[in-house]
Amino acid sequence: MFSKLKERVDGALTKAGQEIAEKNLSEDLLEDVLGDLKLSLLQSDVALDTAEEICSDLKDKLKGKKVKRTKAVDTIKESFKHTVEEILSQETPDIVERIKETEGVALVTFLGFNGSGKTSTLVKFASMLKEESLEPVLAAGDTYRAASIEQLEEHGRKLNLKVVKHDYGSDAAAVIYDAVKHAKSEDKDVVLADTAGRSHSDTNLMDELEKICRVNDPDWKILVIDSLTGNDAVEQAKEFEKSVGVDGMVLTKMDVNEKGGAALSVAHTLEKPILFMGVGQEYSDLSSFDCEEVSRRILE
Ligand SMILES: Nc1nc2c(ncn2[C@@H]2O[C@H](COP(=O)(O)OP(=O)(O)O)[C@@H](O)[C@H]2O)c(=O)[nH]1
Ligand SMILES: [Mg+2]
Structure with missing residues (x-):
C-alpha cells in the first residue's frame, strides 16, 4: 500500500523535474541561432535563397519541439548540420558502371556556362573511362567558341582518342549525331559530347542545346558548374534543368575553392546527384564527390 503511494509520489516528482529540465524550442531562440547559421552558410558562398530556405524549413520543423533545457542550442546546431549533410548526400549512381551496362553506344553530354570547365571535365572523364577499358569517342559539339575544336583535338591526340568534328558555326546536333554514328560503326562504347558554353540570356545557344538533346537523346546530361560561382549557380542549375533536364552534376575547381557552398546550392535546388x-x-x-569533406568545408 505504502509502496504504491511512494511510486506515485516518485513519479510525480520525476515528471516535475523533467518539466523543469525540458523546454519547447521558441521561435525567438530558433531565429537567433538559425540567423547565425544562415550567416555561416553565406560566408561559405551558399546562395542566399538556398541559405534562407534551409533555415526557414528547419525553423518550421523544430518550432515547439521539446528539448533538454541545457541542450537547446546544441539541438538546433545538430539538426542544422544533419540537414546540410542530408542535402549533399543524394544517392549517386555509378556512371562508369552504368555506361558499361548500356547496350550499344552511350551518349554523355556536358552542359554549362562558358568557362565552367566542360571541356576539361569531359577529357578527365574520357581518361577515367580509358582506365576502365572503355573506348570513348569525343564529339566537338562546341562549334561556337574560337579554338574550342582545336582544344579538344589536342586532348584527343594526347589521349589517343578519335575526335569527330565539323566546322565552326555548324550545327552541333549534327556533329554529335555523326559521332554516335561513327562510334556505332567502330563498335565503340561511349560518345562524350562537348557543347558551347551558354548563359540564360543566350536564347540561341539554349535553343541549340534543346535541339542537340531532341535529335540525339543523350543518356546522360551532365551539368558542369564552377564551384567559385556564388548566387548564380542556382540560376544556372534551374535554367538548364528547365530547358533540357539534368541527370547529374560536376562541381569544378574545388581545388581552388575552400568553401564549397555552390555544391549545397545546386544540390538543394535540383536534388540531383553530384557525380564528381x-x-x-x-x-x-576528377574525384568522386566527397559529401563529408564538402559538408565539413561548408560548416567550418
Ligand atoms: N584548378 C582547376 N581549374 C580547372 C578545373 N576545371 C577546369 N579548370 C580550368 O578552367 C578553365 C576553363 O575550363 P574549360 O574546360 O575550358 O571550360 P569550358 O568553357 O566550360 O569548356 C581552364 O583554364 C581549365 O584549366 C579544376 O577542377 N580545377
Ligand atoms: Mg569548352
Missing part, C-alpha cells in the same frame, strides 16, 4: 568534383588541371583530377 574537379580538383585540378591534370587528367587524373
